[in-house]
Amino acid sequence: MVLDQLQRMGAATIHSVMGLGRAALMLLGAIFGKPSIRKGTPLLIKQLYVVGVLSLLIILVSGLFIGMVLALQGYTVLVKFGAEQMLGPLVALSLLRELGPVVTALLFAGRAGSALTAEIGLMKATEQLSSMEMMAVDPLRRIISPRFWAGVISMPLLAIIFTAVGILGGHLVGVDWLGVDGGGYWSAMQANVDLYQDVFNGIIKSIVFAFIVMWIALHKGFDAVPTSEGISRATTETVVTASLAVLAFDFILTALMFGG
């Protein structure tokens, strides 16, 4: 009984360590599998379009609404203390430090991450990856690497766009609708936002999240059981695991950056 359970636990541990090992190997292959500039650049540009540009709409719309909600909620609290001129910094800091990187990463995992997992899982199931290997073309370089870098490049840019649109959304609600002083909105923001502490740290967060989301999405696809069920499970796992990982790392990064 006990021995049986121990054995199962051991097997599960070995299984997960092996999974982690495969994921690490894949990541290394994707990062260091340098495609030549001649062949790699067009692949990267195509993926930047698929992964980045096609996620733009959802990022713009979400950014706008989140900025608007922040301003509305913030205003109702601040106005009680007569501090509504602090609405600008409140919106900007929330977005720069937290909501920009985190919500972008969550949306990105749902929009681009799941699509990548499904795409690569299907390529595996239809033996496209196998046949590429047999043609002496490494799928890690040809398929995984351009997608990985496209994600790592585009996610921080999307987070910056999200934040900018959010701040405009905050202006729309706070200044244009609720009547906070427009000049004050911007000047208080300028006075209270620090380039290093707030802007850079937000971008660093976003880069870390991009690594995590892309790694999980690509690995889940690459390691998927090559059946329709396996692919649908892998897609779900990508969204769940990536979202949880982003939230957990957000806490760790926040503690490191702002906790001390």
Add this chain to the structure above:
Amino acid sequence: MESTLSDIMVDIQNLSFSRGDNLIYDGMNMTVEKGKVTAIMGPSGIGKTTLLKLIGGQLRPDSGDILFRGRSIPKMNRSELYQTRKDMSMLFQSGALFSEMSVFDNVAFPIREHTKLPESLIKIMVLMKLEAVGLRGARDLMPAELSGGMARRAALARAIALDPQLIMYDEPFAGQDPISMGIVVKLIRALNNALGLTSIVVSHDVTEVMSIADYVYVVAEKHVIGEGTPEQLRQHESPLVQQFLKGEADGAVPFHYKAAPYADELMELL
């Protein structure tokens, strides 16, 4: 097969391989001679596709060795393996065309990856290969727009794009009508004769295989049960081989996947 060492392209020695608990090969031996068409026949699910993947180095044997031009495939490291694969090519059973590329780009893919030829020359090469499989007119179609037989011929054109030394065809005749079947049969033979390639053909189609193969292996029960030229094989004394060649359902080879007796199982349900 009596032949000197240098005439041998692929040499499989005492190969054992299993998938989980399922032992697929147990001490199998096989040689593929250079410049010949070697056919591998056997019942479905016996491990023919697995064998081709073992030769291509995508799977590693549990024991035994696979030599390609005298060098051991399982012992190669990653970069040696990729280097070696440039000399081989495989037509996958499913075709495995890249779904996001047109037929033209699929056939051009290995050429673009491995050579620096100008696009004008690539175009000529691709059109030649597509003409050979009768699909020159389908060059702009996407794989999803092809029929099963057309997809396989397109994959065939891609497999021969770089004129490799060894081509492995997994079920090249499946899904072909009599006319395109004739095209494919002639093409495999012609490539072999004109370019001096070595071909391994995996197939169930006894008539076609017997018509183009120089040497045939019949695989069943985890190893080779019969081998020889098509002539020799027709005279083979083994009942298993005869059953397979004649396509009889009842004989030495069980047609069914191993199971409890049918009558017993039906009785239990009543």
